[in-house]
Amino acid sequence: MLLIHCPYCVDTLPELEFAYAGEAHIARPANPMSQSDEEWRDFLFIRSNPRGLHAERWRHIHGCGRFFNALRDTVSDKFSVTYKAGRPRPDLEKAVQVPK
Amino acid sequence: MTHFSALSLLKNALTGNKNWTEQWPDAQPKKEYDVIIVGAGGHGLGAAYYLAKEHGITNVAVIEKGWLGGGNTGRNTTIIRSNYLYDESAKLYDHALDLWDNLSTELNYNIMYSKRGVMMLAHNVHDVQSFQRHIHSNRLNGVDNRWLSTAEAKAFCPPLNVSPDARYPVMGAALQMRAGTARHDAVAWGYARAAAKRGVDIIQNCPVISIRRAADGSVDGVETAKGFIRAKKVAVSAAGHTSVIMQSAGVKMPLESYPLQALVSEPIKPVFPCVVMSNTVHAYISQSDKGELVIGSGTDQYVSYSQRGGLPLIEHTVAAICEVFPIFNRMRMLRKWGGIVDVTPDRSAILGKTPVKGLYVNCGWGTGGFKATPGAAHLLAWTVAKDEPHKLNAPFTLERFTTGRLIDEAAAAAVAH
Numbered sequence: 001m002l003l004i005h006c007p008y009c010v011d012t013l014p015e016l017e018f019a020y021a022g023e024a025h026i027a028r029p030a031n032p033m034s035q036s037d038e039e040w041r042d043f044l045f046i047r048s049n050p051r052g053l054h055a056e057r058w059r060h061i062h063g064c065g066r067f068f069n070a071l072r073d074t075v076s077d078k079f080s081v082t083y084k085a086g087r088p089r090p091d092l093e094k095a096v097q098v099p100k
Numbered sequence: 101m102t103h104f105s106a107l108s109l110l111k112n113a114l115t116g117n118k119n120w121t122e123q124w125p126d127a128q129p130k131k132e133y134d135v136i137i138v139g140a141g142g143h144g145l146g147a148a149y150y151l152a153k154e155h156g157i158t159n160v161a162v163i164e165k166g167w168l169g170g171g172n173t174g175r176n177t178t179i180i181r182s183n184y185l186y187d188e189s190a191k192l193y194d195h196a197l198d199l200w201d202n203l204s205t206e207l208n209y210n211i212m213y214s215k216r217g218v219m220m221l222a223h224n225v226h227d228v229q230s231f232q233r234h235i236h237s238n239r240l241n242g243v244d245n246r247w248l249s250t251a252e253a254k255a256f257c258p259p260l261n262v263s264p265d266a267r268y269p270v271m272g273a274a275l276q277m278r279a280g281t282a283r284h285d286a287v288a289w290g291y292a293r294a295a296a297k298r299g300v301d302i303i304q305n306c307p308v309i310s311i312r313r314a315a316d317g318s319v320d321g322v323e324t325a326k327g328f329i330r331a332k333k334v335a336v337s338a339a340g341h342t343s344v345i346m347q348s349a350g351v352k353m354p355l356e357s358y359p360l361q362a363l364v365s366e367p368i369k370p371v372f373p374c375v376v377m378s379n380t381v382h383a384y385i386s387q388s389d390k391g392e393l394v395i396g397s398g399t400d401q402y403v404s405y406s407q408r409g410g411l412p413l414i415e416h417t418v419a420a421i422c423e424v425f426p427i428f429n430r431m432r433m434l435r436k437w438g439g440i441v442d443v444t445p446d447r448s449a450i451l452g453k454t455p456v457k458g459l460y461v462n463c464g465w466g467t468g469g470f471k472a473t474p475g476a477a478h479l480l481a482w483t484v485a486k487d488e489p490h491k492l493n494a495p496f497t498l499e500r501f502t503t504g505r506l507i508d509e510a511a512a513a514a515v516a517h
Binding site for chain 2: 038045076
């Protein structure tokens with residue numbers, strides 16, 4: 001069972017309260033009409049799928065209901081940090097660690 | 101290598117079983133091959149076998165980071181079926197089913213293919229309509245699949261709870277009689293043995309670190325833990341790790357890797373005659389020849405390479421199994437494990453050429469790769485040998501995510517994913 005820290009509720013809670021919502025920081029193109037087929041493919045379908053640190057969206061679906069982002073290692077499944085939606089991907093060197 | 105037959109069994113029994121030879125040698129890499137296949141699962145080993153047998157290409161290496169068949173080939177729930185909705189998928193999986201039929205004889209290896217039937221339960225009106233649509237589509241494609249009433253489903257699988265006030269009422273079922281199970285390890289071993297017999301090198305415990313490209317952009321070979329190995333053609337068949345390896349060749353893939361979990365119970369006497377799947381409650385179950393109940397679930401919700409997965413999903417699956425089969429609610433489970441499956445946005449495989457000359461890919465089988473093993477292997481070998489796809493895998497290109505010609509089995513929901 002993953003324990004996930006909700007940055008809005010400021011509480012670390014079991015995975016069952018949360019829904020995963022895919023890779024984070026994928027911005028919809030500002031001008032859709034000018035996009036090429038390749039750019040649409042990259043936006044819609046291509047994902048980084050790294051073996052290591054992954055920036056991803058979670059939703060506290062059985063809590064505050066809000067979306068937030070997280071950095072998690074996909075090999076150990078360990079969360080490094082969670083942060084509010086809209087914030088840039090944190091530089092892990094400076095990031096505040098998840099409270100135990 | 102000994103040919104397996106009643107005579108060789110008898111001969112070896114009389115000499116105390118001391119003269120069996122190894123089934124395949126543990127090869128060390130040569131400097132160069134005509135074709136390198138990355139990943140010694142059923143798909144990769146099978147492709148090597150068909151390259152040697154059908155296309156006369158025997159200077160082939162299959163390179164595996166762990167042990168042979170230790171990835172998803174050894175971690176799945178061994179279900180084989182072909183009742184997919186779309187024409188492209190139905191033809192592809194039915195091609196595999198045709199090859200499963202004679203595989204034991206062809207490989208001289210008992211893969212224990214058992215056509216015990218796969219029954220997919222309909223629990224609500226949507227399921228009923230969706231399955232009947234599948235059955236009609238399958239009929240038009242010549243694929244075996246038929247509708248069972250609730251009573252017929254109960255007769256076919258007696259442990260089923262068909263009580264009208266059940267948590268998951270059974271409103272009928274789709275049955276593919278040609279479908280069933282096979283011994284997953286034996287499939288990998290059988291292909292490995294038959295490929296090695298034709299001169300293929302199987303190199304285990306040798307992770308591929310990256311794919312090296314020549315100055316003109318074409319494939320030059322692979323960097324491995326045992327050094328650089330040259331080859332003009334490289335086929336990647338690495339399941340959950342495909343996108344990581346393809347990235348090293350500069351090809352971005354529309355793939356995400358998720359853990360898919362399964363578990364087995366303590367062995368019991370034969371009680372369960374078929375395979376039962378329920379897409380709605382996300383559980384499938386069969387009984388192995390050893391007597392264990394083999395139970396599979398859907399994927400975990402998050403991307404991961406941990407080959408473990410979370411317990412909440414197992415709890416959900418087992419709870420559903422206990423509702424549908426109350427007879428099993430006091431069974432003890434022995435082991436659970438996870439495999440890493442590579443999932444495409446449309447839940448159909450990618451099998452074909454890539455933008456890089458000499459680089460081929462077989463991936464994206466998601467939660468259903470085992471059933472496709474002989475078909476995928478056969479078509480991958482064809483594609484590599486002829487440098488063009490067979491007509492059966494021609495629609496399963498990487499380009500479909502650019503052109504938009506998806507094969508949307510995700511929306512068709514023929515499969516538990």
